[in-house]
Amino acid sequence: MELIHAFGGTLNPGLAPAPSRKFANPAPLGLCAFGLTTFVLCMANVQARGVTNPSVVIGCAYFYGGFIQLCAGMWEMVLENTFGATALSSFGGFWLAFAAIETDAFGIVSAYGDDINGLNNMLAFFLIAWFIFTFGLVLCTLRSTVAFFLLFFTLDMAFLLLGIGHLYPTDAGAPNVGVTKAGGVFGLLSAFFAWYNAFAGLATKENSLITVRPIPMPWNLGYKATKTKSG
Template sequence: MSENVGTATVIVDKTANAAPLGFTGLGLAAVLLSLSYIGVYPVESMIVSMAIFLGGFAQVFAGIMCWKKGDVFAGTAFSAFGLFWFSLAGLLIMPAIGWAEASSGTAMAAYLFIWGVYTFVMLIVTMKIGIRALQFVFVTLFLLFILLAVVNATGSTGLLVIAGYVGLVMGLGALYTALGMVMNEIHGKTVIPL
């Protein structure tokens, strides 16, 4: 929307904060995937669907909207992690439909480790941002990626359950962050500390 003020045109940004959408996508997809690591149910179509539509699309949409608002951190983080979820779904779907061989444990360990490295660098950036809830999500996400890399390298089922609980805590932290942002914005004050 634009308004003419004298001879200048002022553009007013009326778009909402997209970060709660991104954290919601991350949180819901992570909680449900982590429950499969804990052993509540196997990885099946519900996980793939959540990876694509909530983990993937919700975060990529949030990333694009944040990028448009000039938030380079949120734009980059949500877009990258949304594409992670798409790639994870691809790793599950492509072998099932015969498009590619299933990845080896070593390949999956490398995949998860490099995402852990990326997450660690983004975690360092969150220290400058200073939002504790955001830092918590990135610390637990980093731990999750490293634990899952070790699980895939070693085949340790006990460590997979621990990773599941770390992922569950991370996902719940992301949901807390999303809902806190929404509540605080709706109330116009800090109702839920972030």
């Protein structure tokens, strides 16, 4: 018996029904775009090898995490996957917005001048808003797979901690290092879970010696039905 899940489409490997149209699955592309861009940024957040300037991620944020992920989200619309379209398109928009904030030509940061406190507060509000949005997505993964739930849960924690880091900066006005590093760790976990889910959607018996078997959440309706039938 096929496992039943809480939303349609193919973003959640192994639990989704076949789409009514013959198109390739865009979810792995969107997940890879998200995972790679998140990984690059969070390596700076955790200050790996002493790096504190994340400017290199701006290119990824515009073209891979932003544009490509936004395209993948729109293609999820074609596959009748409301959740996939909402999640991938929204986070594509997040990366484009992040890149705009970090781009001097937009004048967003310079608009605050010497008001470092105001800038930190607004960046905190920006991140906390994404924490609230992602929390809603977390609730929509409670009956999916363990890896899929952990992807959004760790991302949600990353947004929360990074937001708190800006709410309680140092005396010099820099984000709180300890909290930001903790947020970076959760971001790195989220990146790897994104890659894991992408691999689950890409790897088949025809193209890979290694495939991923989805592990459903214990309260997944299809999982419960299968256990009841087998028992």
